[in-house]
Amino acid sequence: MKLWEFVNELKSPAYCWVDLTHELSPATPHWYGFGDLTTEVIYDFSPDCIFHSDKYVIPAGQFGTHVDAPGHFVQGARTLDQMTLKEMVYPLVVVDKSAACAANADYELTIADLQEWEQEHGPIPEGAFVAFRSDWSKRADMNNYDENNQPHYPGWKLDALHWLVEERRIGAIGHETADTDAPGANVNFAGEVYILETDRLQVELMTNLDALPPTGAVIFVTFPKVKNGVGFPARVFAVYPKE
Template identity: 45%
Template structure:
């Protein structure tokens, strides 16, 4: 009498496959990535994306192929240490062990709604830790500002005043020092174009981004949908291509979490 295939498969199912089924059945997958395209918001010194189709089925070719001309820091992207640090780690030297991390969401969106120049304070971190315990070592900490709701409008993202000064949120030195030097986090991310707030970048000050990358850490910029994930308890998966010696590249980032 033949064995029941379902019973046999269940009896010998590898543990990781069982874990995958459990993750699929019991978690939500939230994309934290913008789709990139020509004309999108970007750092003003960078050229716009150029996109061509050397092979196009609408012209009678047998397949579609795009050629993309972009800077590495394009759309939702990773900044590895070498982006600001000569001799720092490039993309191909960041191990896959750093690509699946506990996700901490530090939410300052309520303040940003009334003050676009808002930055996180240690009081925000203390309040998070009072609710959830210490920021876990090795975590990815994302700054939620809801600034990504302005995507893909370049003017709304830059938010310049009549004098050409940008007003958008960013990190603060005190919070970054705590996260990297005391909590021991692996990486950070944010919704705006820069680590530093708009008031700083408008003056040519990128000292906070330098601080992060000089510590041999990396970051994800221009994240999306942080309002759809819990502030604690989720996992983040951050992936990107592997150009040898690469100083930046568009990333695909998503979170695994329980439904609210």
């Protein structure tokens, strides 16, 4: 009964619920190396059919707002069907570097940024999901190509990820961009390889992080139990109490 009461409390006007997921459609933002999602109506309401159904063809599991399992970059590592239920919920920390990213499209989040955040909000708790807010999801052109057709968008510094894992023992990370690493840094996915090598999941192409407080929220990362899957579109949301 206490759990049921807790659910009713969470659904009361005392709490805010924020969807951190892009809709899944042909217009969904995605990594520049993939093609577009396509849809097709395969059944529709008619005198001979009492239901509607669509076919969705996604070019890769890592499409739109998605979760990456360790096996995405680490051969033999865990896949989505091996992730535990407890890895679908975390205390949420939001690190806002949107102003710095607006000034520099190639901005990389640093240890100093994380330490500055802690000076204001306290230590990042063990097991937390740390989200890098860049406000990049608000952009119409998230790939931000230059004249040489090179994309430019923010990412994590590798040593910042090391610090979060080794010093704060976080549970997972997430960001609004399509990569862990800034493509302008030319680091060959070093940050993404590292975070997945530590047997943690990550969420990419998040949105609405600007609607969350820096601390106090809980994030839910839900995704299908795809056998041997290393990435798949996810429904991600957060809940926090109104002050």
